[in-house]
Amino acid sequence: xxxxxxxxxxxxxxxxxxxxxxxxxxxxxxxxxxxxxxxxxxxxxxxxxxxxxxxxxxxxxxxxxxxxxxxxxxxxxxxxxxxxxxxxxxxxxxxxxxxxxxxxxxxxxxxxxxxxxxxxxxxxxxxxxxxxxxxxxxxxxxxxxxxxxxxxxxxxxxxxxxxxxxxxxxxxxxxxxxxxxxxxxxxxx
Amino acid sequence: xxxxxxxxxxxxxxxxxxxxxxxxxxxxxxxxxxxxxxxxxxxxxxxxxxxxxxxxxxxxxxxxxxxxxxxxxxxxxxxxxxxxxxxxxxxxxxxxxxxxxxxxxxxxxxxxxxxxxxxxxxxxxxxxxxxxxxxxxxxxxxxxxxxxxxxxxxxxxxxxxxxxxxxxxxxxxxxxxxxxxxxxxxxxx
Numbered sequence: 001x002x003x004x005x006x007x008x009x010x011x012x013x014x015x016x017x018x019x020x021x022x023x024x025x026x027x028x029x030x031x032x033x034x035x036x037x038x039x040x041x042x043x044x045x046x047x048x049x050x051x052x053x054x055x056x057x058x059x060x061x062x063x064x065x066x067x068x069x070x071x072x073x074x075x076x077x078x079x080x081x082x083x084x085x086x087x088x089x090x091x092x093x094x095x096x097x098x099x100x101x102x103x104x105x106x107x108x109x110x111x112x113x114x115x116x117x118x119x120x121x122x123x124x125x126x127x128x129x130x131x132x133x134x135x136x137x138x139x140x141x142x143x144x145x146x147x148x149x150x151x152x153x154x155x156x157x158x159x160x161x162x163x164x165x166x167x168x169x170x171x172x173x174x175x176x177x178x179x180x181x182x183x184x185x186x187x188x189x
Numbered sequence: 190x191x192x193x194x195x196x197x198x199x200x201x202x203x204x205x206x207x208x209x210x211x212x213x214x215x216x217x218x219x220x221x222x223x224x225x226x227x228x229x230x231x232x233x234x235x236x237x238x239x240x241x242x243x244x245x246x247x248x249x250x251x252x253x254x255x256x257x258x259x260x261x262x263x264x265x266x267x268x269x270x271x272x273x274x275x276x277x278x279x280x281x282x283x284x285x286x287x288x289x290x291x292x293x294x295x296x297x298x299x300x301x302x303x304x305x306x307x308x309x310x311x312x313x314x315x316x317x318x319x320x321x322x323x324x325x326x327x328x329x330x331x332x333x334x335x336x337x338x339x340x341x342x343x344x345x346x347x348x349x350x351x352x353x354x355x356x357x358x359x360x361x362x363x364x365x366x367x368x369x370x371x372x373x374x375x376x377x378x
Contacts, residue, residue: 066224
């Protein structure tokens, strides 16, 4: 998606540890006009999948997922990373490692929000090693639902998450795939 | 907002400790069609405030804020509750107590995302004691920006947060105000 690649080149910042910082339009300040263009693009790429629900994980996937859901005319469910007093006990859960924060955490989705008849589109902001995505796919399987596909805003193509998902036959669509990053340049696939 | 009140009566669950659980359409499963109606309503109520940015806090405020932002034609900034390796060091921060989770936490917003010339509309899903809202108002003040108002989906009118904000002259608009809750009934103000 050219508009997104241009924006990454204009406003993305490269930090030590293969971190691509896109806080100014994606992760903390959210450019809703851009999100709408991304939502339309996801709809185009997953038009034939019969999506009935979008699944994402808190926090930075939620904005993109909600805007995209308008084009699929479906609700969004987000997996929780942190426990709350009032979380239902009837949950699907999966263990996920965060390389950015260097911690293990458990993502949880209340069982009744994903039904066996659902066709689930997973949407997230980043795909690198695929930890969070695989955790969500695991939850879709636990629910006995169908995985319609995985829509990612930025895939780090130099890490293995995307490759592994494609080898498993997952319908993966990434709006921008970063092939390589150095201190002062970004190359797309 | 009648549509929202009806939905709360139909799908809200009351749990011990004054917890109103609206996970099925607001907090974990997000009904985007309803969010659009709420977004239009917020626009109507804050039409004259010249809003330039919407501020919310992760995670469950993000969806409503993003959908509402489409009607204000402005970006959304969300305050982070959890530290990440790659968070900017130049942040505004405020301490907040969560009664639901019974912990203190610090919310943070990268300084450059709220400018002194901004007119900031704070949007959040719940207002009870006002802890999170007051933390965000503090951040707006630190930035030297103008508080355009506070838009809340559900205010617990039997707690003091809303009353205190109105007494301070804050333009507060809550789409539903719960006056009282018992084990099996909800009364709106």
